[in-house]
Amino acid sequence: MSNGYIRVAAITPETVVADTKANASSIIKWSRKAADEGAQIIVFPELSITGYTCGELFFQDTLISGALDALRTIADQTKNIDALIFVGIPLFYNGYLRNAACALNRGEVLGFVPKMNLPNYSEFYEARYFGEGPEEAETISLPGIGDEIPIGSKLIFSCKDIPGLDVAAEICEDLWVPDSPSTEAAMSNATVIVNLSASDELTGKAAYRRQLVAMQSAKDYVSYIYSNAGIGESTQDVVYGGGGIIAENGRIIAETKPFTGQETMAEIDISESVKRRSQMTTFNTEYDVYTKVTFDLDPKEITLSRRVDPHPFVPSDREHLRERCEEILNIQAYGLRKRLDHTHSKCAVIGISGGLDSTLALLVTCRAFDVLGLDRKGIIGVTMPGFGTTDRTYDNAVTLIRTLGVTFRDINISKAVRIHFEDIGQDESRHDVTYENSQARERTQILMDIANKEGGLVIGTGDLSELALGWATYNGDHMSMYAVNCSVPKTLVRHLVRFYADFYGKDDTELRRVLLDVLDTPVSPELLPPEKNGTIAQKTEDLVGPYELHDFVLYYVLRYGFTPKKIFELEKNAFKSGSEEEVYDCDTIKKWLKTFYRRFFSQQFKRSAIPDGPKVGTVALSPRGDLRMPSDASARIWLDEAESL
Template structure:
């Protein structure tokens, strides 16, 4: 449960219809198995103590008596089990029969959640035996104890206040306004569903989308445990389709037509972070629901859920291609509007032969096509200087011409040397002054060429560079419209690759593939033996790590120690712990001290859920301190560092 992770399980036990003793034995067996694997929240199907398909046997006193005794027996069995467990049971109260999810914890029956919506259509006929639960929860006496009974009970973990659980039963989630909606608005971060949903053609995909949708609307974890083999097949078949979702995403689901257990870890701190940022998620001002404390020990949870090492890049190729096309279109449409609004006759792009400027040039071509303008209006400017290699120079020229842009070569070396004389800088001193003078001279050239051609300067810098501050202030940091401003470096590569894969010009393909093979570099230091001497990732660290850090810091507000923990899982086999820690420390430090560059960014289109625009997604003081974040990371420092 460290860092907000809670291991949970959805269980489909083997049962026999109306064989309460057999069912009780198997439920207890599965409690043992799931607790042994570290599950803290365990959910069983609807009416699993008796079987959902007992039909009119539910009117038999002997079955109801047996099921009540089984409830007490299972509750007692949980006495030494460190978990909260939900089981489905029929329960007769005040002469009426109810479909109930019982919450059990350390030998106690904490509460009895009633089913609100009883299906009485198609294959379902529940109102023949059961009554809907009360509108509001009340207290009843059961086995001499006062126990909450009704809908939307909230079970609150004593040792982990973020973990608040509420239950609903099967049809409840299919209703227009599920009971879980109010429960979430009063603080429930996890919803459990004891269900018995039969299998028909197409129902499985709808069921999964329903659970995903509810978890997304409520920004919650959702544990759905479904009845399976063992239920009566007189008219129906139950497939044991268990689902665990978190905020719109299925984390794990079971194979249908097999009785099995699924496990994963829900991140309740992440859910609360999402709720705080989402102003449309409005909590109830007055608490109306009964809150019941329960106890589980807080301990380190072994993580089994997957964390994508490249969270900005879809892992499935078909989805990746769709994403790339959509992003290129968003970038191009943003630039199209800006060009039209400014009555620009040209778009001026500083083209280096690197990834970022290549993407900016491709987007410019797409925008010009959308405007019906001739691509010759794109002025691609190559500005060779001290660090330019023949490889990048040739690629810059070739791709500009193949795309139909107007290529201009403006060497800036002489101007920079004159600038060194003006400010009294020794050209042999390859310090930051040496590097930034070149970047600022290039930006001045681009701005003046834009004036000459009646155009605007298209920014090339990407979001990863902005996060690290890896840009020269008032140099490549500045433009009139930054088309790559919310595209991370790992995604830039895939966008260029996608364009290369889908374009029909073989020569252009070859150039783009060579750009992709070229090391990332600002090329501000002289080459060594004709090769790039200055490799960005050697200086600031691998962009795939930085993009991972950026995603989890901004998207989910993870603290650095937690980011370090999940990065070790995500990059297992790629980077050792010391390397991950080193570059995460660098990221946190640079992210804070370089905010001043992000506070005055040019306009640019947002393309994803993470962006750094000071006018939109990220508004941060330029002089904020990083100490709190760095201290948190210090606690996770690997031994020996």
């Protein structure tokens, strides 16, 4: 297994109804093909050995004995396949026929899992042919197949060689009922659920199946492999379209839509499920009602074929992104609304630089005032040009303030900072950290004093990415009275401003123009003098690295606790050559990965003293909520691993 990943496949072979020999041959062929492509869990549809639509033929001994003969053939012909294979079979046990999933590994039949919920409505008549259970594990002996083979719905197939790879099975309708067997399996530590299914095609049904699979994988913190019957099943009254779905903790990572293909393959991350469960104190994994059946797999190093999203904080689907942006703006605005209402404040003070973060904070504050029914003139937008301010950012700040109808104040900080330099003996020609931070603290002092004078609140503008890197002046822009952007990463800030420009600026050409120019401006604190041509000299990403790389690392460090090695491999995949995203070579990725860890650990003392602000996503840095991290923890072992890459 490569960094916690294992390749899996959902296969829909072309079925020949009641021809067990032909179906066995097809299952063997597809198993070999999937294994040659690296799959180590291979799932076939419900009753795949006989076909699901056999009807009254299930009462024929010839079909049932033929199915066992086919299973013997499949077991014999898959001895050299290093995989866990699931096939569907009608199995006579203890006086009744069972609709069962059979698990095989390297030619050995590991066990049978019977279907627990037999549909007997509409087009389904399974209760006519099959009996339920058993639930608790019993044993069955089958000549030429094995003695004392476990049978029962409460079986988990546990890999001896790959920690955390524990697989349970359910069959079709088991997923559709209110209390799915897979939920109890997950609570008994199954991390992968396979579903052998025969779900016919009706208008809208495919979308509903997809939702069911995604939701089941989400609430059970599992990877879910769904294989549906398709080509070759009888179309006497209904049609089966096939299709496979592979989901991981609520995300569909691979799928073959009905009528479009026979193989669905992807890598699932076993370690992600284990990690997420360990963080969820409400997820009870202390059930001990399942029987563990062990099997062997040789761990493989694999190259991920699945797409790794380079911007995990940003939805890739445009419609979903628009919904997410509107949702985040509301979370920010209503968080601020409560703070304004609680403090009986009708005034908000914001420093407007003409950059992305202060622009977003101003847009959010305007929305909060609108919701409260307050006059936007109660918002004081303060421009504070200094030694590094360029005409472009200053003009954008002024235009933005005036276009949004808030109160404008302009206070040049140069004189006050020079007096301060004289007081502390700072040489103005020495452009060091004191030169820069003195400006940031002067600006914060101005904002705080205006807020005191007007009875208002200072609205913080710093974002999640800056907090993670400690890219803020302690007791300067680091401080405010309510920080609306504190859990919005830089990559998402851009999309929020873009969304506002496109949606709310479509009828205001001047607002849209200035927002688009803000988006086009390099990210900079503008604390160093401009270039001779008046352009920005100090570009943040030249100093601390590309924010899209840092946001990527931040997501996987805080949400999943992944190692530097695993994150490095994921980054290489996400930003690989040939992708639509900017390409970074391995040395560049490694350089900024080390920078992230070094800054993340060394700057925790700043995050331990940040003001209140709304949590908008699954990753946040508040010391009162998500990140109770010691300020003096060492980054050594993380940096050692990053250095060794």
